[in-house]
Amino acid sequence: MKKRDRMPEEAGKDSRKNDVRHGVHLVKDTAKGHGLYARKLYIPGQILGFFSGNPVKEDTRNSLTLDGQKIEPTGGLKFLNHSCSPNGAFRGRWLVAVKRIMPGEELTIDYLATESTISNPFVCMCGSEGCRGAL
């Protein structure tokens, strides 16, 4: 094994530059579109990434309202999908695990936790108990 190929223990310490910690999350293109998948186990409270992006005036398809500001994402967290029973949530602009997340599991947030209206309404198929259905 070449030294350079080794993944540092705490990959992507500078998570502000790499909002999706380098090599930790995987973007997959699946039947339901792009999604972010954990590559390792997370326990509640652990940081999953930083929502990097630029302030915008109007809601966009991918924007989130964080710290009182609409942010258009420029990093990997724009691939976060919605679940009515999510395993992640934002604390400010940091995405934090709120459940135990197994490797290979999709990272999700509740869009309605940050947005008062959904600019692109859709029918939720998260399959969780208490799924809201149409958003």
Ligand SMILES: [Zn+2]
């Ligand atoms: Zn749902």
